[in-house]
Amino acid sequence: MMPRDIYNREAPGAHPPYAYPEYVSTRKRAPIHAPIRIVQTLSEITGPRFGRELLRKGDDDLTRFNGSEAIGERIIIAGRVLDENARPIPETLVEIWQANAAGRYAHEVDRHPAPLDPHFCGVGRVMTGRDGAYHFTTIKPGAYPYPNHYNAWRPQHIHFSLFGPCFATRLVTQMYFPGDPLLKLDPIFNSVPDSDARDRLISHFDIDLTVPEYALGYRFDLVLRGRSATPMET
Numbered sequence: 001m002m003p004r005d006i007y008n009r010e011a012p013g014a015h016p017p018y019a020y021p022e023y024v025s026t027r028k029r030a031p032i033h034a035p036i037r038i039v040q041t042l043s044e045i046t047g048p049r050f051g052r053e054l055l056r057k058g059d060d061d062l063t064r065f066n067g068s069e070a071i072g073e074r075i076i077i078a079g080r081v082l083d084e085n086a087r088p089i090p091e092t093l094v095e096i097w098q099a100n101a102a103g104r105y106a107h108e109v110d111r112h113p114a115p116l117d118p119h120f121c122g123v124g125r126v127m128t129g130r131d132g133a134y135h136f137t138t139i140k141p142g143a144y145p146y147p148n149h150y151n152a153w154r155p156q157h158i159h160f161s162l163f164g165p166c167f168a169t170r171l172v173t174q175m176y177f178p179g180d181p182l183l184k185l186d187p188i189f190n191s192v193p194d195s196d197a198r199d200r201l202i203s204h205f206d207i208d209l210t211v212p213e214y215a216l217g218y219r220f221d222l223v224l225r226g227r228s229a230t231p232m233e234t
């Protein structure tokens with residue numbers, strides 16, 4: 001008997017291929033053998049979860065570190081984490097990491113000659129609420145160059161990691177900003193074949209989320225699996 005699909009599978013082109021030659025890193029890291037489909041069983045949709053014991057005070061606010069304020073444009077990033085049937089996923093871990101306002105990561109391998117900010121570490125984590133909502137206050141990241149091709153620059157972006165309720169809903173992706181002129185030139189963003197799926201990686205400016213005289217608001221919902229899934233992007 002043929003195994004029956006028990007979830008709403010992603011549309012073709014919703015995720016980038018393992019090998020995308022224009023994104024040079026994939027030439028070496030993509031598997032050379034075809035993937036083997038593993039029949040989904042109960043263990044892929046159940047399992048241990050990370051809990052609130054991981055959280056520390058201030059993990060949702062990246063604008064203060066080492067006792068003072070980070071440099072740059074303050075922004076609010078908020079949205080909901082949804083399952084394949086648009087139901088909110090409560091109590092699930094959402095982690096982000098990003099470059100500072102000058103486009104430099106606080107990481108030893110980042111050699112971009114842009115200034116580090118001693119008051120910006122660039123990482124945050126929250127748990128979603130009962131309504132699947134999450135909320136971060138951070139600094140708008142700068143674009144940065146990378147050695148993919150001549151004059152290659154990454155659009156401004158924030159990396160996201162989510163586990164959802166089980167292993168089968170693991171998502172690592174990137175959030176972009178509307179109107180960024182670098183998006184059309186970026187092979188990582190454009191490695192997602194489907195244009196509707198690419199659009200799901202771009203946040204939306206939201207005046208209602210914007211805090212007067214404090215920070216602009218960007219809304220970014222994430223969908224784990226299904227026809228409207230947020231693309232995987234690493």
Ligand SMILES: [Fe+2]
Binds near residue numbers: 099
């Ligand atoms: Fe990055």
